[in-house]
Structures are given as structure tokens and as C-alpha cells.
Amino acid sequence: MPPLQYGALIPRIRDELVVASAWERFLQDQPVEVKGVRSVVLASWQRCRSEAVDPAKHSAPGAGAEHVRQLQRQSRDLCDAARPALEGLGEILRECGTLIMLCDPGGTILQLSGETRARGVGERINLATGGCWNEDVIGTNAIGTAIATAAAVQIHANEHFCVDVKSWTCAAAPILDPFGGTLLGVVDVSGVKETFHGHTLGLVVAAARQIEGELARRGVAMHERLLTRSIDHFIRYASDYVVLIDSRGRVVRTNGNAQAARESYDVRLPLEVGGQVPGLDLALPEIDRSCQRPQWLRPEWLHPVKDHDGMLGTMLVIPLEARQHRSAIxxxxxxxxxxxxxxxxxxxxxxxxxxxxxxxxxxxxxxxxPVLLLGETGAGKELFARALHRAGNRPDGPFVAVNCGAFTRELLASELFGYTDGAFTGARRGGLPGKFEQADGGTLFLDEVGEMPLDMQPHLLRVLQDGVVVRLGDTRERRVAVRVIAATNRDLQKEIAAGRFREDLYHRLCxxxxxxxxxxxxxxxxxxxxxxxxxxxxxxxxxxxxxxxxxxxxxxxxxxxxxxxxxxxxxxxxxxxxxxxxxxxxxxxxxxxxxxxxxxxxxxxxxxxxxxxxxxxxxxxxxxxxxxxxxxxxxxxxxxxxxxxxxxxxxxxxxxxxxxxxxxxxx
Incomplete structure (x- = not known):
């Protein structure tokens, strides 16, 4: 984000009547007195004229609920990273009667929070979730102008282009991709014009930079995982042109002869790290990705890179010459x-x-x-658990592992015991068996059992005692025959003394x-x-x-x-x-x-x-x-x-x- 020049970016209330007069002259194609009208506003009005924006338009257009959900899914990383900054803004502006918004790169409001009365007033002009505030549809406003200029801006009262928006004041700052510099979204604070304060622009700029910092931190961590999982590709395809692309479709690393790839297949790829490759943004639906991919990009060149948490990115391998396959050792x-x-x-x-x-x-x-494996992190507890299973009386039965420390209480309950159709929002149609049912006739490995929430432990104890599982949202009992092997790196005796682990469950597991x-x-x-x-x-x-x-x-x-x-x-x-x-x-x-x-x-x-x-x-x-x-x-x-x-x-x-x-x- 470029350095701010607040003298040019912050409106002056005393110029409001001058701006109103200039706007009327502008609509009548008469010369506009530049003095009193900021250049950023006049340039925006001129863009509105070229886009034939109707100044009498009453409200911003809105997207349907399903389309908004799709946009929110596509911007999930942005929404997650923005949450702490937006909550901080909310604390600061709690009593100010303003609205705090996060928008996507097209100006559609993805998230909105603020005082109830202000929300009601905002809904009249569709300053609400799903409202689109791009300049070309609703004229000069902080969200749309920040997108058009890629810079922070504050728009006050008569500076807005459309009549019904002139009773508002707003400040917005763009959120830029820390790696590629592309626009990811906008953070905005809006209120009726009486809530105007010059410091609001500084607040949204600080929030935008906090979000960019969080995105950078998450991006670095994701890129480290991506590089770790894809090292073997760079070695295996050393004679080819290899491009590592993250989940957002951005180039992370390249290796090989780019010129040879261009001459052989007319490849047109961004050479710089952070450049966007069309059709490889995993946040988009597959049909959209397929439509965006250039003709030269062959599907067989794409290799997904993933780990236990899901998709990390894509490895693009463009063959340059026949490789000599060495015999396996x-x-x-x-x-x-x-x-x-x-x-x-x-x-x-x-x-x-x-x-x-x-x-x-x-x-x-x-x-x-039941067996309790005790040992430090990384000592090989799952390796021993699998060996115990293979050497046991049910080696042909399933071996099912679950990490008790990797889920929230609700998710862990559904993982272990399963759920019925409609048990909770997002439940799979027809329900799903839990890990106990999946391990029936075999072994269930409960890793990090010491991390299990205390209020879930009685449910596990009952299954161990009775051999009966009841799915979430159900009353039917299902009998299971499962050998339980648990593991922990905690001192469970100390956990019992501290009241964090049930003694009766400990004796069942150990x-x-x-x-x-x-x-x-x-x-x-x-x-x-x-x-x-x-x-x-x-x-x-x-x-x-x-x-x-x-x-x-x-x-x-x-x-x-x-x-x-x-x-x-x-x-x-x-x-x-x-x-x-x-x-x-x-x-x-x-x-x-x-x-x-x-x-x-x-x-x-x-x-x-x-x-x-x-x-x-x-x-x-x-x-x-x-x-x-x-x-x-x-x-x-x-x-x-x-x-x-x-x-x-x-x-x-x-x-x-x-x-x-x-x-x-x-x-």
C-alpha cells in the first residue's frame, strides 16, 4: 500500500457546499471550479460519467444469497485473516453508530457488523451484505473508489455521485496480496454524515495492514508446507520445466528452462514469484477453473499437492525431454x-x-x-499401535486412527460416534458412521487422548464399558467390537490430580x-x-x-x-x-x-x-x-x-x- 498523504485524502467539512455546487455544474457539463473539490473525487466523477452511472440511482445492486455464499467461500482465507482486525475495529467504534464492512475485489459486501439502527438505515441503500459498491454501478463511494485507485480514500457527503448516498460518510482501504500485490478486498467504515471523523481513514488503513500482515504470516506457513510436500517433484522432474503454484494460483517457485517450455509449447507463464496463473485458483469451482485455463495448459501436466489438511496447491510439470528412468532400488x-x-x-x-x-x-x-502407549512426541506411538494391531488377534480387521487433539469438542464427538441425517447444520445427508463403527472388528487408535475435552470423556467411557455407540441425533444403539489403543505424551496422573482427566477413564484405557x-x-x-x-x-x-x-x-x-x-x-x-x-x-x-x-x-x-x-x-x-x-x-x-x-x-x-x-x- 503506498504512503498516505492525508491532506489530499481526508475531506474538509467546510467545503461541503462548494462540493455540492461543483457536482451540480458537473452534471450539467459546465466547468467545475477545482478549488474545494479534491482531485480524487473529481477523477471519480469523471469515471462515473464515462460508465454512464445514473446519479439518481437509489441504492446499490445486490447479489442473491447463494451467490454471496459462493463469494464468501472464494474469499474464505481473506475472511478468516480479517476477523481479528474487524473485531478490533468494532471495539473501537462500538459507540460511534457506524458500520464495518469487508468487501471482495468486486466491491460486494461479504461481511457487515455495526450498530442496529445504522444497519437499518444502511439497508435502504443496500449498504448490506451482498450489496455491490463498485463505482461503475453506484458511483463515487469509498469502497468503489478505493478499488478503482488501489489506495485508501475517504468520501464524505456531497462527494458521493448518487443523490441518495450523499447523506453518508465512508472511509475504505484496499487489502493487497502480500505476495503478488493484487487486490484481495476492501475494509470500509461507513455511517451517516454526522459520524464523520478524519481519524476513521487511519483506522481502516491500520486494519487493512493488519489483515495483510496476517495474510502474509499464513501465506509463509502455507508456502513452507507446500515446498516441503513438493521437494520430490523438483528432483524427480529435474530435466523438465516445473512451476510450483499455491492454492490461490500464484507462482511460488520455478525450476528449469522457461525459454525451452515457451518454444516447445507456446507456454505463457508469469516469470516472477507471486504472478497469477489463470485457472489454478483452487478457491474457484472446477468449472470456472477449466474455463479460465489457457489452451496451451494440458491437464496431464497438473499434479495436485496436498497433505493431511487438504489441498496446498498445484505442481505444473512441463516435459522438455525424455527422462531416463532409473531402476528402483x-x-x-x-x-x-x-x-x-x-x-x-x-x-x-x-x-x-x-x-x-x-x-x-x-x-x-x-x-x-486396551493398551496405553506413553512417550514423547515423535517417539513412534502410531508405529507401535499399528504393529500391535498386525500382531494381534484381528490383523485383518480395520485400523482406524483419530487425533483427539485435532478437533473441537463437537467435531470430535461426530468423528468418534458418528451422526444421523440432520443432526446439525452441514451434516451429510444420510448421516455418517463414526470411528468406532468404522473400526468394528479391528483396532481404534486414539492419539493424544490426554487432549480430549473433559465433558466428552464420560461418553468415551460408556462406549469402552458397554461396547455400544449411539450416533449424534439418534437413539439407536449400535454394538461394536473394537480394541482400543490410546496414546499420550502427557502425564495423565498429573492431569487427573488437576481435574482435567477422569480417573475411571484412565483405568479403562490403561x-x-x-x-x-x-x-x-x-x-x-x-x-x-x-x-x-x-x-x-x-x-x-x-x-x-x-x-x-x-x-x-x-x-x-x-x-x-x-x-x-x-x-x-x-x-x-x-x-x-x-x-x-x-x-x-x-x-x-x-x-x-x-x-x-x-x-x-x-x-x-x-x-x-x-x-x-x-x-x-x-x-x-x-x-x-x-x-x-x-x-x-x-x-x-x-x-x-x-x-x-x-x-x-x-x-x-x-x-x-x-x-x-x-x-x-x-x-
Missing amino acids: SLPTAMASMAANDAFGEIIGASEVLVATKARARRIAPLDL VVSLLLPPLRDRPGDIETIIAHLNGKLARKYDCAPKQLEPAVLQALLRYRWPGNIRELHNVFEVMFALSEGHVIDSSLLPPGIAQTPKDSVSISTSTSTPGPRGRLEEMERQAILEAIANSHGNMSMAARTLGISRSTLYVKLAAIQCEPGSSGAGM
């Missing part, structure tokens, strides 16, 4: 066989604490009892518990996990595994990983994807990891600290675990290192896992 045969036969094979590591935890989990799995060790407690597994991720990402990105510079490996081993396995996975994948060639070097380390002091506690790459060496059994046990760790889980390689057959190794490993010391006491 397969898992080692022994590893694949082991993973196929072991439900816990995907849980990587051979440290004593992890081996003990997996051994306890294997004994728990066949028991048809029939048996499993404590998952944080990654810092099993440092010997870090190198094994990195090797596993290296192979997994090589298959994902269709390339060879990367080599790690020694300094990179040491930095990863020194770091304490507060986010556990999830943090390690995310950090390594970003480094893998961004590395050029076959080596991951120190420049790719995140600053927090690269700056870990080198004199911090050294991490051993062996599986565990050696125990007493006096007993032959202990020495054999240690040798087996170290061989498995050093071979990165390749049982054939470990067996060769030990000089025994693979079948003998499996027998000895099973014996180790069943030892009393591996029972996971205290978990």
Missing part, C-alpha cells in the same frame, strides 16, 4: 523377509531398551485388552501400558535409523542412497533430538532432497544441529554400553546385538559377521528377546 531380500514376518519389523533399532520394549509389545499384542523410549535414550540406534531412511528415501526419489560427510554424521549423532524419530526423519529427508549429487554435506545441516557443541556427550555407534564381560552368555548377547546394529538390520550380513547361519541367529535373537531382563519392567 529394492530392499535387501533378508530385510524384506524379516519385515514381512515381523509385525514390529518397521520399528528400526537394536538397542537394549528398544529390543526390550518390542519384546513386551509382542507379549501384549495377542491380549485383547489396562496395560507400554512406555516408548525417547531417541536420546537409545543413541546407538540413530545411525541405524539414518541408514534405513537413506534407503527408504532413495526409493522414494528414485535415486541411489546418499553418502554423508563424516562431519554431518557426527553432528546428527551429537544432537539430542527433542522431536525424536519424527524430527530425525524430517531433518534427514530435507537434507536428502536438497543435496546435489550423491553427498550430503555440512551446508545442509539445520543451524540448531550444526551448532551442537562438539564437546557434548559423545554418542557411541554401538548398540549399548557393554555390560560385565565375565559371563560367556553376556558376551554372546552383546556380540549379536552389535552385529545386527552394525549391519543396519541385515540379518544375513549379521549372521556372516558372527560366523553362524541366519536361522541360528534368529533362534538366538528370539532367546535374547525373551530373557527376564528384556521384559520392559516399569513400562
Whole structure:
């Protein structure tokens, strides 16, 4: 938004009669005395004349209710970002008898709030939700003139072009896209002319900039998610011209030869970041997007980018030359066989604490009892839950996961228990079964159960006690057979003491518990996990595994990983994807990891600290675990290192896992 020159933008009440006389002369095509009439107003009157606006028009045209809802959906991001600013304006102007409005780029009022009497007066000229206040339909006014000039403006009384609007005063400021600079909407404050105050213009400008700041913050966060989800496209299609486009249809990043794309397909794309690509604004209906797309844009070039929260944007991949498809790298045969036969094979590591935890989990799995998984964020609770399901008595049944901390109370109730037709506004026709019904005959994983609202906990307790579900809005009882596995990173005993969690529900969920060790407690597994991720990402990105510079490996081993396995996975994948060639070097380390002091506690790459060496059994046990760790889980390689057959190794490993010391006491 350009700097404001308030002397030119704020009306002067003493000029009102001069402006009225000038308007009458203007309508009669007589010379207008410029003195006393601001240039922004005179220029607007001239635009009104060129558009043949009728100065006797009584009110602004209005859109139908369905069309208004469609416009509100298209401007949903703007409406959400504007809410705090508009609420702040409302607090300031509560006693002023004014209306506060948010409009779309076409001048249609999307949201309106303000004093009841002022609303009633405004409705006479359709200064109401759905009213269109563009200059070409209702003449000079703050909303329409702000759109026409892309600048903040205040229009007072006789400065309006249409007669019936001259009893009003209004101030408006445009809201510009922080990335592309395009007009997204207008914020406006209007009232009868007696409510005029020069400070109102400053208030709407401040509100518009607050909205732009919030849009920028949200946009940066969205673009980070978009880039994270699309990194593999830039690598996979490195020989093509690739354009990453956000959900608003704006260019976020490009890669490749734009000139070659233009010569091969007559591509006409904006080269600058923030430029708009026609037909790719996901807020528009598909039919509108299809009509807007240029002829050169082929549908097969469009790849949607999404995550668990929905659509993030579009990747446009324009092929420039035939790519050489490299053969996929397969898992080692022994590893694949082991993973196929072991439900816990995907849980990587051979440290004593992890081996003990997996051994306890294997004994728990066949028991048809509720399990409570305890551990820090990112420690692998869902991975263990899925393994418990596969190793249980219902491996062919469904596994359904729900995050209890990701929903409001009302949404969580409908997610868990389902609802009937018409149970609430927006309910799907015919109703919908909840997660308990979807998991019937299998396992329901309640992640972050400690986040569940207190008033919802009795409903969950009843289902656990009776095995009966009643959908929202219904009276019919539905019996379900579900094994419940819950997980939390909270201390539920403290939550009970604080009155935030029911003790009876805790005892229902925690029939048996499993404590998952944080990654810092099993440092010997870090190198094994990195090797596993290296192979997994090589298959994902269709390339060879990367080599790690020694300094990179040491930095990863020194770091304490507060986010556990999830943090390690995310950090390594970003480094893998961004590395050029076959080596991951120190420049790719995140600053927090690269700056870990080198004199911090050294991490051993062996599986565990050696125990007493006096007993032959202990020495054999240690040798087996170290061989498995050093071979990165390749049982054939470990067996060769030990000089025994693979079948003998499996027998000895099973014996180790069943030892009393591996029972996971205290978990």
C-alpha cells in the first residue's frame, strides 16, 4: 500500500457546499471550479460519467444469497485473516453508530457488523451484505473508489455521485496480496454524515495492514508446507520445466528452462514469484477453473499437492525431454523377509531398551485388552499401535486412527460416534458412521487422548464399558467390537490430580501400558535409523542412497533430538532432497544441529554400553546385538559377521528377546 498523504485524502467539512455546487455544474457539463473539490473525487466523477452511472440511482445492486455464499467461500482465507482486525475495529467504534464492512475485489459486501439502527438505515441503500459498491454501478463511494485507485480514500457527503448516498460518510482501504500485490478486498467504515471523523481513514488503513500482515504470516506457513510436500517433484522432474503454484494460483517457485517450455509449447507463464496463473485458483469451482485455463495448459501436466489438511496447491510439470528412468532400488531380500514376518519389523533399532520394549509389545499384542502407549512426541506411538494391531488377534480387521487433539469438542464427538441425517447444520445427508463403527472388528487408535475435552470423556467411557455407540441425533444403539489403543505424551496422573482427566477413564484405557523410549535414550540406534531412511528415501526419489560427510554424521549423532524419530526423519529427508549429487554435506545441516557443541556427550555407534564381560552368555548377547546394529538390520550380513547361519541367529535373537531382563519392567 503506498504512503498516505492525508491532506489530499481526508475531506474538509467546510467545503461541503462548494462540493455540492461543483457536482451540480458537473452534471450539467459546465466547468467545475477545482478549488474545494479534491482531485480524487473529481477523477471519480469523471469515471462515473464515462460508465454512464445514473446519479439518481437509489441504492446499490445486490447479489442473491447463494451467490454471496459462493463469494464468501472464494474469499474464505481473506475472511478468516480479517476477523481479528474487524473485531478490533468494532471495539473501537462500538459507540460511534457506524458500520464495518469487508468487501471482495468486486466491491460486494461479504461481511457487515455495526450498530442496529445504522444497519437499518444502511439497508435502504443496500449498504448490506451482498450489496455491490463498485463505482461503475453506484458511483463515487469509498469502497468503489478505493478499488478503482488501489489506495485508501475517504468520501464524505456531497462527494458521493448518487443523490441518495450523499447523506453518508465512508472511509475504505484496499487489502493487497502480500505476495503478488493484487487486490484481495476492501475494509470500509461507513455511517451517516454526522459520524464523520478524519481519524476513521487511519483506522481502516491500520486494519487493512493488519489483515495483510496476517495474510502474509499464513501465506509463509502455507508456502513452507507446500515446498516441503513438493521437494520430490523438483528432483524427480529435474530435466523438465516445473512451476510450483499455491492454492490461490500464484507462482511460488520455478525450476528449469522457461525459454525451452515457451518454444516447445507456446507456454505463457508469469516469470516472477507471486504472478497469477489463470485457472489454478483452487478457491474457484472446477468449472470456472477449466474455463479460465489457457489452451496451451494440458491437464496431464497438473499434479495436485496436498497433505493431511487438504489441498496446498498445484505442481505444473512441463516435459522438455525424455527422462531416463532409473531402476528402483529394492530392499535387501533378508530385510524384506524379516519385515514381512515381523509385525514390529518397521520399528528400526537394536538397542537394549528398544529390543526390550518390542519384546513386551509382542507379549501384549495377542491380549485383547486396551493398551496405553506413553512417550514423547515423535517417539513412534502410531508405529507401535499399528504393529500391535498386525500382531494381534484381528490383523485383518480395520485400523482406524483419530487425533483427539485435532478437533473441537463437537467435531470430535461426530468423528468418534458418528451422526444421523440432520443432526446439525452441514451434516451429510444420510448421516455418517463414526470411528468406532468404522473400526468394528479391528483396532481404534486414539492419539493424544490426554487432549480430549473433559465433558466428552464420560461418553468415551460408556462406549469402552458397554461396547455400544449411539450416533449424534439418534437413539439407536449400535454394538461394536473394537480394541482400543490410546496414546499420550502427557502425564495423565498429573492431569487427573488437576481435574482435567477422569480417573475411571484412565483405568479403562490403561489396562496395560507400554512406555516408548525417547531417541536420546537409545543413541546407538540413530545411525541405524539414518541408514534405513537413506534407503527408504532413495526409493522414494528414485535415486541411489546418499553418502554423508563424516562431519554431518557426527553432528546428527551429537544432537539430542527433542522431536525424536519424527524430527530425525524430517531433518534427514530435507537434507536428502536438497543435496546435489550423491553427498550430503555440512551446508545442509539445520543451524540448531550444526551448532551442537562438539564437546557434548559423545554418542557411541554401538548398540549399548557393554555390560560385565565375565559371563560367556553376556558376551554372546552383546556380540549379536552389535552385529545386527552394525549391519543396519541385515540379518544375513549379521549372521556372516558372527560366523553362524541366519536361522541360528534368529533362534538366538528370539532367546535374547525373551530373557527376564528384556521384559520392559516399569513400562
